[in-house]
Amino acid sequence: MTRLRTTAVHGGREDLADLGVHALPLDLSTTYPVPDQAAGGRALQDLAEGAARAESPVYARLHNPTVARFEQALAALEGTAAAVAFGSGMAAVTAVVQAACVLAGKPHVVAVRPLYGGTDHLLSSGLLGVRTTYATADRVADAITPDTGLVVVETPANPNLDLLDVAAVVARAGTVPVVVDNTFATPVLQNPAALGAAYVLHSATKYLGGHGDVLGGVVACAEERAAELRRIRIVTGAVLHPLGGYLLHRGLATLPLRVEAAQRTAVELARRLAGHPGVGLVRHPSLPGGDPAGLVGTQMGGPGAVLAFTTREDPAAVVARLGLITPAVSLGSVDTLVEHPAALTHRLVPGAEREASGVPGDLLRLSAGLEDVEDLWADLDRALSGACERHYIKPSSSGERALVQTG
Numbered sequence: 001m002t003r004l005r006t007t008a009v010h011g012g013r014e015d016l017a018d019l020g021v022h023a024l025p026l027d028l029s030t031t032y033p034v035p036d037q038a039a040g041g042r043a044l045q046d047l048a049e050g051a052a053r054a055e056s057p058v059y060a061r062l063h064n065p066t067v068a069r070f071e072q073a074l075a076a077l078e079g080t081a082a083a084v085a086f087g088s089g090m091a092a093v094t095a096v097v098q099a100a101c102v103l104a105g106k107p108h109v110v111a112v113r114p115l116y117g118g119t120d121h122l123l124s125s126g127l128l129g130v131r132t133t134y135a136t137a138d139r140v141a142d143a144i145t146p147d148t149g150l151v152v153v154e155t156p157a158n159p160n161l162d163l164l165d166v167a168a169v170v171a172r173a174g175t176v177p178v179v180v181d182n183t184f185a186t187p188v189l190q191n192p193a194a195l196g197a198a199y200v201l202h203s204a205t206k207y208l209g210g211h212g213d214v215l216g217g218v219v220a221c222a223e224e225r226a227a228e229l230r231r232i233r234i235v236t237g238a239v240l241h242p243l244g245g246y247l248l249h250r251g252l253a254t255l256p257l258r259v260e261a262a263q264r265t266a267v268e269l270a271r272r273l274a275g276h277p278g279v280g281l282v283r284h285p286s287l288p289g290g291d292p293a294g295l296v297g298t299q300m301g302g303p304g305a306v307l308a309f310t311t312r313e314d315p316a317a318v319v320a321r322l323g324l325i326t327p328a329v330s331l332g333s334v335d336t337l338v339e340h341p342a343a344l345t346h347r348l349v350p351g352a353e354r355e356a357s358g359v360p361g362d363l364l365r366l367s368a369g370l371e372d373v374e375d376l377w378a379d380l381d382r383a384l385s386g387a388c389e390r391h392y393i394k395p396s397s398s399g400e401r402a403l404v405q406t407g
């Protein structure tokens with residue numbers, strides 16, 4: 001076992017020298033020649049039953065070598081036997097619910113809010129035929145019934161940076177598998193499988209890709225659970241495109257450096273925002289009160305690079321004055337992104353329930369990028385102070401870009 005930064009660079013690349021290549025091979029085949037059709041049939045059977053690989057990939061919905069390399073590298077970073085990649089984070093959440101609830105015949109989920117708005121809506125809507133009971137982290141055991149197939153948690157939670165004790169939730173869940181959405185922490189800061197989580201899930205779209213140009217999801221888990229997820233992925237078709245697998249694998253090499261740098265910036269921005277007269281509350285695990293259970297330094301290697309805050313003024317007005325920081329959903333990119341959860345990512349969560357889970361209607365979420373912290377602060381300070389000296393390029397309704405004054 002190598003250390004984190006080494007594993008990030010070398011994971012899933014062990015055989016490249018033997019192949020005589022340096023960069024990751026990208027296999028875009030949708031189908032593979034099977035001159036021996038009986039052998040092809042055996043390979044198809046193996047893959048359909050959940051095998052990690054077979055004599056031939058047969059067809060790209062069944063297996064792809066480029067994606068399999070990324071999965072191997074991510075599993076090494078999470079310290080699990082296997083990982084299974086999907087076309088998006090939501091496809092990954094869906095597959096975990098299908099495996100743990102639908103396949104297992106246990107159509108009840110216990111979930112701790114807040115959760116990413118899409119996950120919350122998926123669990124609340126009944127779209128997958130499961131019922132969900134929301135509980136606080138300390139009441140998970142009370143909410144579990146004989147029908148409960150899965151406990152769903154996020155830490156740090158999207159969007160308010162609530163932390164929860166994974167080992168304690170796993171203990172309260174008893175024999176019920178726990179999925180931890182590790183998107184915000186990344187394997188750089190936290191490995192939930194080591195704390196007993198059955199499934200560790202990532203929206204790979206965020207930090208793993210890291211450049212805002214690939215949509216993907218991945219679940220790290222034991223081989224037996226991975227086999228079920230592969231079986232599901234084959235028939236639901238929720239596959240990751242091989243180019244996505246290539247880009248995500250490439251992104252892993254710089255993941256530790258990106259997360260460490262963005263985290264330093266987030267700590268500094270959180271500290272300065274907390275002292276700004278235009279700001280109400282600031283949520284970041286680095287701040288006093290941001291980590292009441294003392295999980296940073298134990299469960300988590302650091303406070304992470306996402307923070308949230310409220311503004312004295314209308315948050316929409318503050319966002320509209322930003323010039324450098326990109327007003328957009330998503331997070332974990334090289335550039336700093338800010339968004340208004342109640343309006344966007346958490347729009348489908350009923351307002352009263354959102355408020356009750358600690359996400360005020362005026363909260364803004366900021367994902368620190370890799371820019372110079374002084375430039376970011378200048379932008380935030382100016383926007384919060386009601387001044388605007390910059391021109392911000394706003395897409396017009398026709399899709400063309402016009403220069404507009406936003407002050």
Ligand SMILES: *Cc1c(COP(=O)(O)O)cnc(C)c1O
Pocket residue numbers: 088089090091116118119154158181183184202203204205206215216217
């Ligand atoms: C974005 C996000 C998701 C959903 O991922 P997609 O790749 O957008 O489908 C799930 N969980 C968390 C915590 C997220 O931030």
